[in-house]
Amino acid sequence: MATTAIPVPDGTIIVGKPKWRPLESEGNLAMLLLLPTVALLGMFIAYPFVRGILLAVTNSKVGQIGDFVGFENFARLLKDPIFHAVVYNTFLYTFVTTIFKLILGLWLALLLNRDFKFKAFTRAFILLPFIVPTVLACFAWKWMFDPTFAVLNWMLFKLGIVAAGAGVNWLGDGDMAMLSIMIVNIWRGVPFFAISLMAGLQTISPDLGEAAAIDGAKPWQRFWYITWPLLMPVTMVVVLFSVIQTFSDFQIVYVMTGGGPANATHLFATYAYQLGVGTGLLSQGAAVSLAMFPLLFGIVIFQLMYIRRVETR
Amino acid sequence: MSSVTIRQVHKRYDDFHAVKGVSLEIKDKEFVVLVGPSGCGKTTTLRMVAGLETISEGDIMIGNKVVNQLPPMDRDIAMVFQNYALYPHMTVYDNMAFGLKMRKFDKAEIAKRVNNAADILDIKDHLGRKPRMLSGGQRQRVALGRAIVRNPQVFLFDEPLSNLDAKLRVQMRVEIKKLHQRLATTSIYVTHDQVEAMTLGDRVVVMKDGLIQQVGEPLELYNNPANKYVAGFIGSPAMNFADTMIEEAGGVVYAANPTMRIRVPEQIAARMGPHKDKPATLGIRPEDLRMANGADPEDLSFDAVVEVAEQLGSEIILDLKAGGSAMVASVEPTVRVKPQQKIRLAINPAGLRFFDATTEAAI
Numbered sequence: 001m002a003t004t005a006i007p008v009p010d011g012t013i014i015v016g017k018p019k020w021r022p023l024e025s026e027g028n029l030a031m032l033l034l035l036p037t038v039a040l041l042g043m044f045i046a047y048p049f050v051r052g053i054l055l056a057v058t059n060s061k062v063g064q065i066g067d068f069v070g071f072e073n074f075a076r077l078l079k080d081p082i083f084h085a086v087v088y089n090t091f092l093y094t095f096v097t098t099i100f101k102l103i104l105g106l107w108l109a110l111l112l113n114r115d116f117k118f119k120a121f122t123r124a125f126i127l128l129p130f131i132v133p134t135v136l137a138c139f140a141w142k143w144m145f146d147p148t149f150a151v152l153n154w155m156l157f158k159l160g161i162v163a164a165g166a167g168v169n170w171l172g173d174g175d176m177a178m179l180s181i182m183i184v185n186i187w188r189g190v191p192f193f194a195i196s197l198m199a200g201l202q203t204i205s206p207d208l209g210e211a212a213a214i215d216g217a218k219p220w221q222r223f224w225y226i227t228w229p230l231l232m233p234v235t236m237v238v239v240l241f242s243v244i245q246t247f248s249d250f251q252i253v254y255v256m257t258g259g260g261p262a263n264a265t266h267l268f269a270t271y272a273y274q275l276g277v278g279t280g281l282l283s284q285g286a287a288v289s290l291a292m293f294p295l296l297f298g299i300v301i302f303q304l305m306y307i308r309r310v311e312t313r
Numbered sequence: 314m315s316s317v318t319i320r321q322v323h324k325r326y327d328d329f330h331a332v333k334g335v336s337l338e339i340k341d342k343e344f345v346v347l348v349g350p351s352g353c354g355k356t357t358t359l360r361m362v363a364g365l366e367t368i369s370e371g372d373i374m375i376g377n378k379v380v381n382q383l384p385p386m387d388r389d390i391a392m393v394f395q396n397y398a399l400y401p402h403m404t405v406y407d408n409m410a411f412g413l414k415m416r417k418f419d420k421a422e423i424a425k426r427v428n429n430a431a432d433i434l435d436i437k438d439h440l441g442r443k444p445r446m447l448s449g450g451q452r453q454r455v456a457l458g459r460a461i462v463r464n465p466q467v468f469l470f471d472e473p474l475s476n477l478d479a480k481l482r483v484q485m486r487v488e489i490k491k492l493h494q495r496l497a498t499t500s501i502y503v504t505h506d507q508v509e510a511m512t513l514g515d516r517v518v519v520m521k522d523g524l525i526q527q528v529g530e531p532l533e534l535y536n537n538p539a540n541k542y543v544a545g546f547i548g549s550p551a552m553n554f555a556d557t558m559i560e561e562a563g564g565v566v567y568a569a570n571p572t573m574r575i576r577v578p579e580q581i582a583a584r585m586g587p588h589k590d591k592p593a594t595l596g597i598r599p600e601d602l603r604m605a606n607g608a609d610p611e612d613l614s615f616d617a618v619v620e621v622a623e624q625l626g627s628e629i630i631l632d633l634k635a636g637g638s639a640m641v642a643s644v645e646p647t648v649r650v651k652p653q654q655k656i657r658l659a660i661n662p663a664g665l666r667f668f669d670a671t672t673e674a675a676i
Contacts, residue, residue, distance in 0.1 A: 207398035210365050215412035215459070218387040225411070229402045 049167065055286040062280035073287035081262050083288065086271045089178065090292075093267060094246045097185045100193035101242060102235070104195020110223075112194065113201045123198070130191040141184045145170035145256075174264030177257050181265055184252050189245075193238055199226070200234030236307045240300065247296050268292040315376040315389075315466040315499055317362060318339045322371035324357050324523075331357045333523040334371070341591050346514035349506055354523040354657045355503045356471055362501060363392050363469050366380045375466055386415075391460035392469040396476060397452045399444040399459075403619075406440040409458045416463070430458040433492070452480045457489070461496065470502040474509065486512060505598050511535070519543045529665070541673040544666060550630060551639045553602075556670070557594045559588045568595045568667065570637030573615035578662045584676055585667075592670035599630070601664025602642035605657040617642075619650045633658070 025030050056073055060066025077083045112123055129137065144150045153167030162168065170180045184187035204227060204238045250269035253259060259274055266274070268288060276285015317339040326333035326502040332354040339345045347355040360366040362373055364385035372379050380388050391412075397409050405514035406427055413423045424532075428540070429670040432439045444452055453473060460468055474482045490513055493500055504510055510517045511531040519542070520532065529541040540543035544552045557568035557575070566589075568575045573652075575595060577585060605614040617633040617640060629648055633640045642658055650656060667676040 048327075205396070205398065207394050207396060208400060210363075210385070211392070211394060211398040211459075212400075213365070214363060214385045214390065215463075216391050216415035217411075218386070221415060226400060256455070 050289055052286050055283050056290050058283050060283045062282060066283060069283075073284050074291070076284065077287055077291060082266065082271065083291075085263055086266045086268060086288070087295075089265060090247060090267045093178070093182060093185070093249070096242055097182050097189065097246055098239060100186045101189040102239060103194045104190045105238075106197055106235075108190065108194035109197035109201055112198050123195070127191045127193055129188050130195075134188065134251040135255055137188065138184060138252055141180075141187075142171070142256050145180055147172065171257055171259060172264045173174060174261055177265050181252050181256050184256065185246060185249065188252070189242060193242065196238045197231065197234060200238075203234075204230050207247075226270070233307060236303060239278055240303045240307070243299055243303070244296065248292060314634055316343075316374075317467055317499060317501065318372075318373045318374040319358070319362070320374070321390055322358065322361060322373060324354070324361060324370045325369040326364060329626035332361070332369075335520075335523075335525055336371075337525070337528065339499060339501065344493050344500045344502065344513060344515045346502045346504060346505055346510040346516075347518045347520055349520035349526075350505060352522075353362060353520040355505075355518075355520050359469055359471055359501055360522075362467070363390055364388050373442040389466045389658075390469055391463055391465040391467075392471065393453075393456045393460050393473045395472040397444070397456045399452055399455055401444055404441055404443060405436060405447070405455050405458075408444065408455055409462050412459065412463045415663060426462045426464075427458070430462045431637055433461070433495070434458050449477050450485060451479065453485060453487075457492065457593060461492070461498075464498075466499065468500040469500050470500065470504075472504055473502075475504070475506070480570055482509075489513060508549060511547065517547075524609045537675070538596075538666065539675055540666040541594055541596065541675075544668070544675070548598055550599045550641045550643065552596045552598045552666070553638075553642075554668075555597075555635070555638055555640075557593055557595045559593050559667075561589055567612065568593060570636065575610055575615070575660060575665070576610075576612040576662075577667070578665055581665065581667060581676065588667075588669065588676060593676060594668040594670055594673070596668060597660055598664055599641045599643040601661040602640075602644070602658045603661070604644055604648055605659035607659075609659040613662055614657055615654060616657055619652055619654045619656060621652065622650055631656075 042173045052163075052252045057068060057070060059069045059072070093098035104148065112119070112126065114123075144152050147153055147167050147169050152170065153162065156162045156167065157164060169176060169179045177207070208226050208230070209222055212226050217225060248269050250273065251269055253265055253267055254273070259270045263271075268291070272285045272288035272292075274285075275288055277279050319335055319339075322332060322335050322440050323330070323505040335354070335358055337345070347358060349355050357366060358497070361368050362375075364380065364383060365540045372381060374380065375388055375390070380519075381560070400411065403411065409430060410423045413426060414459070418426075423503040427440070430497075431440055434457055436451060436454050436458060439447060439451060440454075443675055444455065447455065454474075456473070474485050477485060486509060489502075492512075502509075502513055504513075511534075515533060516528060517534055518528045521542055526546075527534060527543045529537075534543060534547045538547060538552075541554065555570060555573065557570045557573075559577070560567050561568055566577040566585050568577055615635055617635040619631055620634055620639075621632040623632070624646070627646060628643050629646055631642045631644060631650065635658075640658075640669060669676060670676065
């Protein structure tokens with residue numbers, strides 16, 4: 001049988017070298033898509049970080065480029081009593097506020113997770129301390145903490161707790177000042193805990209609570225054996241975020257006490273700022289903020305490992 | 314083990330009357346199924362028995378104790394949930410042991426009971442696993458295990474099989490039946506699946522719109538439905554209905570419409586007095602229809618057009634058009650018909666049911 005040429009419809013079959021399409025390779029595409037992020041992180045995180053390290057091993061001051069001095073700045077910190085106080089303050093501040101934020105936040109979350117009138121409104125309202133700009137809120141608090149003219153001592157006086165003119169010296173006394181900034185930090189941090197934990201609570205099926213109730217668990221047992229373990233992964237993430245933020249807190253202390261009185265409320269960030277910018281000892285300030293890094297890093301690694309363990313359980 | 318009495322129970326939500334006066338007497342060791350479409354109040358009723366919903370009005374008694382005010386834990390009941398409600402962070406063993414731990418049983422007794430239940434339910438190999446490592450069927454077994462270890466007065470089942478695939482559902486249905494035969498615990502079972510209701514229940518309660526439509530043994534519901542709703546709900550494929558007028562001619566009562574004129578069997582005709590010359594709904598189950606032959610009387614057969622023929626092997630389901638209304642017939646597998654073919658169907662007169670056109674109650 002004779003074969004006749006069958007005309008191929010235009011463009012159906014293309015034989016030969018495929019077009020060069022570099023973006024069809026997943027590797028290349030991934031590189032390209034990552035590029036903006038890498039550039040941003042590099043420019044605003046990695047570069048300053050490296051510059052910080054380089055600064056910390058010199059003796060530069062404002063107006064003086066400085067020479068390489070090795071670990072001299074760090075050695076000096078180890079002998080600096082203010083730095084010792086800073087380490088103690090930061091740990092105390094982070095530990096106490098995180099505990100209270102967790103307890104109060106969890107309590108609020110459990111309340112908000114119930115059914116009640118104006119639920120949506122209340123839930124939004126709860127976020128208020130979180131939304132108000134920190135500096136603004138801190139000025140308001142600073143005013144309320146005023147020993148002579150402000151509302152807190154007035155309330156204590158009206159309640160008969162303190163005598164006239166003998167009000168609490170909120171920000172003037174070292175221990176009270178620490179307590180005061182903790183109160184503000186807790187006030188500001190509770191909404192974040194409450195909202196995040198409430199989101200966590202909503203992922204727990206109400207059936208489980210009902211099954212436990214039928215199984216004979218009292219309300220606190222239901223919380224302890226069912227809700228709390230199931231909420232644990234969310235709790236750990238929230239605590240992790242909070243610890244990172246609280247450990248490197250700056251705004252509240254800077255506005256309320258500036259680290260005083262007599263360095264009683266200095267944290268890593270405020271002390272680093274005071275040394276580096278306030279006093280002009282740039283390299284020493286850099287050393288203080290770098291000293292925060294391994295400590296924070298250790299805490300984060302520990303918590304991430306714990307989160308992983310909880311999640312794979 | 315214990316009886317359950319539900320007496321004139323109502324449940325009202327803010328703007329919704331979910332259960333409108335349900336009364337039910339459940340005998341000791343009885344397996345009662347509440348069945349109905351979603352929103353009929355069956356689950357709400359069950360949850361009121363469990364103590365998970367408050368009772369707006371009426372009484373619920375377990376044994377001879379009114380439990381209205383008792384919390385779930387003090388009612389001595391166990392419940393199996395639709396989505397199993399297993400504690401995801403606990404092993405299978407701990408899931409089953411939880412209720413016993415809460416009730417302060419000693420360790421040896423807990424181990425004995427859990428192992429015993431695991432034996433019965435064939436989940437012994439999974440005791441150390443977490444629920445998420447189990448299949449749906451295994452999870453439901455664990456949920457059953459959690460219910461039986463406590464040896465409660467009453468089992469409550471809230472659509473326990475609806476999350477399983479069809480094959481597993483049939484299998485677990487049999488297991489639940491076996492379990493009840495073995496333990497003889499009073500059970501209340503909620504489902505929307507009438508096949509489950511028919512196969513599991515000693516008695517079946519058909520509910521609709523917060524009201525009980527009929528209570529009876531499965532065959533009683535099938536054979537003597539109290540109203541059109543029950544007739545249509547029980548049985549698969551569902552009963553066919555046709556709107557007819559009741560008329561009398563020469564001492565014989567007929568149900569007639571433009572496509573058929575069916576002679577009403579004598580024992581029903583005797584009750585037709587008040588319905589004469591009024592509309593009534595004729596009901597006939599698909600299995601009471603067959604292909605007519607020449608010997609079938611004119612007044613027990615009608616014409617229809619085949620739309621679809623579904624071959625099931627053991628039978629053929631014919632979807633038909635008879636006049637304006639759709640009908641379904643279940644005929645022998647030897648029948649050969651084509652779509653759009655005109656056929657004549659014969660009625661088994663014993664299968665004829667009639668319902669009042671307005672009240673829908675059986676005549």
